Amino acid sequence: MNYPETFRYTKEHEWVSVDGDTGTIGITDHAQNELGDIVYVDLPKVGGAIETGKSLGSVESVKAVSDIYAPVSGEVLEINTLLAEAPEKLNEDPHGDAWLVKIRLSNPGEVAGLLSAEEYKSFIGS
Amino acid sequence: MSDPSAELLKTPLNEAHRALKARMVDFGGWDMPVQYSGIIDEHNTVRTAVGLFDVSHMGEIEIKGPEALSLVNYVSTNNAAKLATGQVHYAGLLYDHGGFVDDILVHKVADDSYFLCVNASNQDKDFQHIAAQNRWDCTVENAGPRYAQIAVQGPKALATLQKLTSTDLSDIKYYWFADGEVSGDWARIARTGYTGEDGFEIYVDPSLASKRWNELMDAGQEFGIKPAGLGARNTLRMEAGMALYGHEIDASISPLEAGLQWIVKFDKGDFLGRARLEEQKAAGLTRKLIGFEMCGRGIGRDGYEVRVAGAPAGWVTSGGPSPTLNKNIGMCYLPLDKAVPGTSIEIMIRNAPVEAVTIPIPFYKRAK
Numbered sequence: 216m217n218y219p220e221t222f223r224y225t226k227e228h229e230w231v232s233v234d235g236d237t238g239t240i241g242i243t244d245h246a247q248n249e250l251g252d253i254v255y256v257d258l259p260k261v262g263g264a265i266e267t268g269k270s271l272g273s274v275e276s277v278k279a280v281s282d283i284y285a286p287v288s289g290e291v292l293e294i295n296t297l298l299a300e301a302p303e304k305l306n307e308d309p310h311g312d313a314w315l316v317k318i319r320l321s322n323p324g325e326v327a328g329l330l331s332a333e334e335y336k337s338f339i340g341s
Numbered sequence: 342m343s344d345p346s347a348e349l350l351k352t353p354l355n356e357a358h359r360a361l362k363a364r365m366v367d368f369g370g371w372d373m374p375v376q377y378s379g380i381i382d383e384h385n386t387v388r389t390a391v392g393l394f395d396v397s398h399m400g401e402i403e404i405k406g407p408e409a410l411s412l413v414n415y416v417s418t419n420n421a422a423k424l425a426t427g428q429v430h431y432a433g434l435l436y437d438h439g440g441f442v443d444d445i446l447v448h449k450v451a452d453d454s455y456f457l458c459v460n461a462s463n464q465d466k467d468f469q470h471i472a473a474q475n476r477w478d479c480t481v482e483n484a485g486p487r488y489a490q491i492a493v494q495g496p497k498a499l500a501t502l503q504k505l506t507s508t509d510l511s512d513i514k515y516y517w518f519a520d521g522e523v524s525g526d527w528a529r530i531a532r533t534g535y536t537g538e539d540g541f542e543i544y545v546d547p548s549l550a551s552k553r554w555n556e557l558m559d560a561g562q563e564f565g566i567k568p569a570g571l572g573a574r575n576t577l578r579m580e581a582g583m584a585l586y587g588h589e590i591d592a593s594i595s596p597l598e599a600g601l602q603w604i605v606k607f608d609k610g611d612f613l614g615r616a617r618l619e620e621q622k623a624a625g626l627t628r629k630l631i632g633f634e635m636c637g638r639g640i641g642r643d644g645y646e647v648r649v650a651g652a653p654a655g656w657v658t659s660g661g662p663s664p665t666l667n668k669n670i671g672m673c674y675l676p677l678d679k680a681v682p683g684t685s686i687e688i689m690i691r692n693a694p695v696e697a698v699t700i701p702i703p704f705y706k707r708a709k
Contacts (some may be wrong), residue, residue: 252379
């Protein structure tokens, strides 16, 4: 699987892609593969705040519930409504159409502390 | 570094699972496949075609002797005197206090020989429990290591297995078995299962398990057979409303509470747990198992609190998505007056109440 060079990653298997002061957050291909068939995605409300390292929502597979941890802090601008109807998209396109939330970064400097694509791939042993 | 999986018990099919790239998990101390192609895909394959499960981790206990029936009937809730040779029934193994030691399948092999299939993680406990009650000079053997068990389940199970055996499978009725052969080797072929579909569970010599597995995979190829793991086994049994030890039933739950009064035969004479169950029946139950389906967004999972009108009332025993019904379902314990279909309940999901409604068990019944 391709882990985009422009993304930054966490050891909890989230990614963030930054465009100006906007960050798009998702879970990694490794995460979706570990979870298996994803059947439900619980996302925060637009306008709410998310905080680095805190749960911003959850992803449920047939077997289990997993927290999604915010890789960076900010205010939720948009959530991906596609996932309410088609959670299985997270299995198909986790780095693309199945992003989770877009936020306004409250501390853009946090991004530099995250893993690069190379570091993340080495972390997951791929 | 030590390999944590090194201490896990392995079935004779462990290498076959790894070759199929199964995702393996620690299941009660056993290194078992949870999924191969994906739980939903495996689930649907069993509902529409045929799936193959390694259930060799399950335990087998053999009770033999002239008074084998007396011991079987004393330790189990169902009436084994009603079994014909070649017949199987489901039963509870109870403590004196009426809670479950385990739930089991009793096969009558002969008047003086019974074969019990028991849960993997309970087999030693079950064996000790039964052996401790042996006042009838029976031989009780913890025979798990002598059997591998493969479940062939789904509408194409019969067609698949029939290609490998001269035993006429259509002669074996549901919950009956035959000692016959598969590919020329001895096999106990039972028309039983834990999926809500037609199918067979075959008991074979462990040294022949991987041969049988590969033959079955080949025989079922024309029907689209797939290996299925514990994940699909769980969603399938949940839809069929079948209890799982440690979830719907355990040492603190009686069969009457679990909706399993049909396996309790008070008219058969004394058995372990009987006095307590009679008391419970006379006094009236306080709680009962009931199904539910989610109305609001969210999935009620095992262990989640159930509320009625805002007040804590019970707990979810099993819950998750139903691939066949395409909704989120589960089972829960509720006070007796609430444990009827049509009660509005709330499941506490991540500290927030989500609406659900009680519905009858089972959720799914195959067309006969």
